[in-house]
Amino acid sequence: MFAYYCNLALRSFRRDRALTALMVLAIALGIGACMTTLTVFHVLSGDPIPGKSDRLFYVQLDPADSLGYTPGEEPSDQLTRLDAETLLAQKRGKRQAMMTGGGVSITPDQAGQVPFVASARYTSADFFPMFDTPMLHGNGWSAREDESHARVAVISSELNQRVFGGGNSVGRQLRIDQADFTVIGVTDQWRPTPRFYDMYSDRYGALEEVFVPFSTSRDLRMGRNGSMDCWGDSGGDSTSLNAPCTWIQYWVELESPGEAGPYRDYLMNYSDQQRAAGRFTRPTNVRLRNVMELLEFNRVVPGDVVMQLWLGLGFLLVCLVNTVGLLLAKFLRRGGEIGVRRALGASRRAIFAQCLVEAGAVGLAGGVLGLLLSILGLWAVRQQPYSYAELAQLDAGMLLLTFVLAVVSSVLAGLLPAWRAMQVTPAIQLKSQ
Amino acid sequence: MDIRPILSTLMRHRTAASLIVIEIALTCAIICNALFMISDRLTQIREVSGLVEEELVRVRINSIGNDPEENARTRSDLAALRAIPGVKEATVTNQVPFVNSSWNNSIRLDPDQQQPTLTPTMYLAEERFLETLGLKVVAGRGFNPDEFMDASTAMAGLDGSSMVPAAIITRSMAERLYPGEDPIGKSFYNGPISVRVVGVVEHLVRPSEMGGPTAREYSMIFPLRPHYNFGGNYVLRTDPERRQEVLEAAKKVLRANGADRIVMDEESKTFEQLRAEFYQAPRSMAWLLGIVCVALLLITALGIVGLASFWVQQRRRQIGIRRALGATRGQVLRYFQTENFLLASIGIVLGMLLAFAINQVLMGRYELARLPLYYLPTGAVLLWLLGQVAVYAPARRAASIPPATATRSI
Numbered sequence: 001m002f003a004y005y006c007n008l009a010l011r012s013f014r015r016d017r018a019l020t021a022l023m024v025l026a027i028a029l030g031i032g033a034c035m036t037t038l039t040v041f042h043v044l045s046g047d048p049i050p051g052k053s054d055r056l057f058y059v060q061l062d063p064a065d066s067l068g069y070t071p072g073e074e075p076s077d078q079l080t081r082l083d084a085e086t087l088l089a090q091k092r093g094k095r096q097a098m099m100t101g102g103g104v105s106i107t108p109d110q111a112g113q114v115p116f117v118a119s120a121r122y123t124s125a126d127f128f129p130m131f132d133t134p135m136l137h138g139n140g141w142s143a144r145e146d147e148s149h150a151r152v153a154v155i156s157s158e159l160n161q162r163v164f165g166g167g168n169s170v171g172r173q174l175r176i177d178q179a180d181f182t183v184i185g186v187t188d189q190w191r192p193t194p195r196f197y198d199m200y201s202d203r204y205g206a207l208e209e210v211f212v213p214f215s216t217s218r219d220l221r222m223g224r225n226g227s228m229d230c231w232g233d234s235g236g237d238s239t240s241l242n243a244p245c246t247w248i249q250y251w252v253e254l255e256s257p258g259e260a261g262p263y264r265d266y267l268m269n270y271s272d273q274q275r276a277a278g279r280f281t282r283p284t285n286v287r288l289r290n291v292m293e294l295l296e297f298n299r300v301v302p303g304d305v306v307m308q309l310w311l312g313l314g315f316l317l318v319c320l321v322n323t324v325g326l327l328l329a330k331f332l333r334r335g336g337e338i339g340v341r342r343a344l345g346a347s348r349r350a351i352f353a354q355c356l357v358e359a360g361a362v363g364l365a366g367g368v369l370g371l372l373l374s375i376l377g378l379w380a381v382r383q384q385p386y387s388y389a390e391l392a393q394l395d396a397g398m399l400l401l402t403f404v405l406a407v408v409s410s411v412l413a414g415l416l417p418a419w420r421a422m423q424v425t426p427a428i429q430l431k432s433q
Numbered sequence: 434m435d436i437r438p439i440l441s442t443l444m445r446h447r448t449a450a451s452l453i454v455i456e457i458a459l460t461c462a463i464i465c466n467a468l469f470m471i472s473d474r475l476t477q478i479r480e481v482s483g484l485v486e487e488e489l490v491r492v493r494i495n496s497i498g499n500d501p502e503e504n505a506r507t508r509s510d511l512a513a514l515r516a517i518p519g520v521k522e523a524t525v526t527n528q529v530p531f532v533n534s535s536w537n538n539s540i541r542l543d544p545d546q547q548q549p550t551l552t553p554t555m556y557l558a559e560e561r562f563l564e565t566l567g568l569k570v571v572a573g574r575g576f577n578p579d580e581f582m583d584a585s586t587a588m589a590g591l592d593g594s595s596m597v598p599a600a601i602i603t604r605s606m607a608e609r610l611y612p613g614e615d616p617i618g619k620s621f622y623n624g625p626i627s628v629r630v631v632g633v634v635e636h637l638v639r640p641s642e643m644g645g646p647t648a649r650e651y652s653m654i655f656p657l658r659p660h661y662n663f664g665g666n667y668v669l670r671t672d673p674e675r676r677q678e679v680l681e682a683a684k685k686v687l688r689a690n691g692a693d694r695i696v697m698d699e700e701s702k703t704f705e706q707l708r709a710e711f712y713q714a715p716r717s718m719a720w721l722l723g724i725v726c727v728a729l730l731l732i733t734a735l736g737i738v739g740l741a742s743f744w745v746q747q748r749r750r751q752i753g754i755r756r757a758l759g760a761t762r763g764q765v766l767r768y769f770q771t772e773n774f775l776l777a778s779i780g781i782v783l784g785m786l787l788a789f790a791i792n793q794v795l796m797g798r799y800e801l802a803r804l805p806l807y808y809l810p811t812g813a814v815l816l817w818l819l820g821q822v823a824v825y826a827p828a829r830r831a832a833s834i835p836p837a838t839a840t841r842s843i
Contacts, residue, residue, distance in 0.1 A: 178498035236589035329743030
């Protein structure tokens with residue numbers, strides 16, 4: 001029966017080429033727009049570190065002075081260097097790391113290569129195991145190197161390619177700013193999306209090219225970037241240990257999500273102690289958010305992308321309403337034919353099924369064309385100068401979703417017209433012939 | 434024309450009629466909001482910076498590691514840059530418009546005030562800053578030569594032992610700080626330091642979008658000479674047609690003045706390029722919204738054509754009878770046009786309500802402004818026209834049905 005309905009649908013398409021083409025085009029445009037925007041949204045709103053995102057927590061305290069304090073407001077979004085170093089030394093989580101972004105100069109050893117600027121992250125040993133950073137060669141450093149302010153560096157595979165021409169360069173020397181560093185690790189391809197561990201630099205940027213122990217970076221006064229908030233007197237150096245400035249991101253990994261409570265208590269306790277010692281002046285105000293909560297709080301997906309998603313859905317809705325109208329016209333125009341089939345014994349259910357098959361076929365054709373349109377749409381997105389542009393790729397799940405969306409939406413669009421068609425009364429249709 | 438018969442026909446084709454109404458309503462709602470967002474993006478793109486953009490180029494430089502001679506080196510850099518043929522002015526500054534990196538300070542009118550009055554951006558200027566950027570002083574004066582000091586010296590002592598000798602602010606910031614008053618000679622507090630306003634420039638946009646649209650020109654200029662490691666921005670003014678040549682020469686001059694520095698090629702550009710890149714996102718969004726509007730109108734128009742053709746075909750006999758009873762072609766044509774006008778009107782009314790609802794949601798979530806009322810008649814006229822254009826061909830076909838159809842059985 002299904003084959004017969006397909007055959008009927010094909011005949012019907014042939015009879016009304018313009019109308020069929022119009023319906024397919026409308027669905028294709030709707031699906032194309034919807035899938036393009038949905039894919040971008042899907043890529044940008046995903047979990048950057050699945051399996052661990054509920055055990056990684058971002059720490060916030062409120063060390064600022066009381067000037068400008070509003071009760072109930074969020075605490076400072078980053079930590080002071082002193083608080084970060086103290087928490088790090090107390091080691092209350094399974095793993096913990098302090099970090100900030102920066103920029104360094106790389107002077108390649110090879111003749112003919114000119115110095116260039118590379119993105120850097122100054123962090124502590126646990127960064128690599130805590131974030132499951134994949135390593136191509138070697139490893140990250142240990143707490144010993146942090147303490148001894150060792151001149152060691154982990155570099156990205158791109159930088160490894162650029163400076164050393166690839167290969168295992170563990171043990172080789174790299175000139176960073178004005179000092180020589182020993183490469184101890186090369187990271188593999190890794191692009192956490194979004195780059196969740198630092199909300200204050202390019203949120204969809206690539207992994208940093210150079211990683212250096214935080215302690216070493218301060219010895220050499222390496223250039224930092226990202227946001228910094230200061231109050232009071234920093235004595236000219238806002239990155240010094242006691243400067244009243246927040247500029248450090250601090251992450252902790254706990255054994256289980258359930259340990260967030262005790263850890264929060266520890267932070268509140270720490271904050272109370274600092275206030276008792278006169279360092280903190282504001283009431284204790286602590287935040288401990290896991291990865292997804294932090295992304296949600298920071299509204300990490302750009303507003304335009306969300307807006308585009310709604311626009312795509314709205315567009316698909318208009319296309320569907322349009323398709324409902326056209327299908328209705330198409331089915332009712334064939335009232336005579338349906339009347340004959342009913343008179344010859346076809347049940348209402350059969351008419352209904354036949355109409356839905358026809359609607360589904362339109363949806364499938366629209367889906368194929370819509371897929372091509374969304375590939376074109378994503379290509380257009382990739383031409384834009386956003387840092388996330390290159391991530392706008394269709395994956396297998398989204399591919400499947402395209403067809404499901406196309407067929408389901410067109411079958412939904414076919415329900416009402418099919419319902420009306422099945423109620424055609426054979427007698428009237430036959431009489432009017 | 435009597436609309437009663439039209440209404441009673443529509444009542445008999447409720448489903449199809451309501452589909453057209455829904456489609457028009459949705460299209461109207463989306464288009465009103467999309468047009469509003471397009472105009473919002475265009476306002477951003479056309480923003481006045483206050484700079485003589487078409488005469489400016491920026492060269493970005495960074496030292497490898499720390500440079501103990503950065504103040505002296507900045508002076509020799511500037512001297513060399515000013516000697517390049519074609520360069521009219523050259524300056525160094527901590528930040529430039531159209532590059533998303535900015536220095537912002539909270540200021541207070543009263544040092545004991547709990548909340549800051551404003552958080553404007555801070556431009557550090559050396560002697561030729563105003564002249565190079567081409568800023569227009571509209572009140573007060575530019576800086577006096579004795580007001581300049583090295584920023585690195587001033588920053589080391591921001592505890593009050595040092596001071597900012599003077600400040601120039603934008604008109605927008607002056608109006609916000611001292612509404613209705615003469616800002617010249619007034620003071621505000623930058624942290625604990627009292628700063629006296631000596632001049633007002635007409636426009637100077639801030640580098641980042643911080644603070645939203647109202648804060649775009651909350652900028653202040655301090656006569657603190659930055660060295661090149663404060664952001665690394667050398668800005669040169671030249672004739673528009675010599676920009677590329679000057680840019681290349683400037684890179685060469687800076688490279689010659691010490692090998693321990695990196696001139697960043699991909700960040701050294703004309704301000705025209707910087708501006709184009711800065712507004713790329715709103716420009717793309719405006720295009721996207723525009724394309725969606727056109728596609729929506731097209732789909733809606735084709736939907737109207739499809740359904741109207743269906744109706745005409747269904748009512749062939751009825752039309753034939755009307756023609757046989759004496760209706761002119763014009764009357765049949767106008768019948769369908771009026772019918773479409775009625776449907777469009779209902780759709781537009783619903784669409785406007787929906788447009789307002791969508792706008793309310795967007796206002797809550799994305800800090801969008803309220804939809805101005807004049808978008809509604811614009812959307813209405815657009816959709817009325819669209820309906821009339823779309824229905825014309827089917828209506829013409831209806832009008833051309835011969836009266837003989839009435840008596841002919843198929």
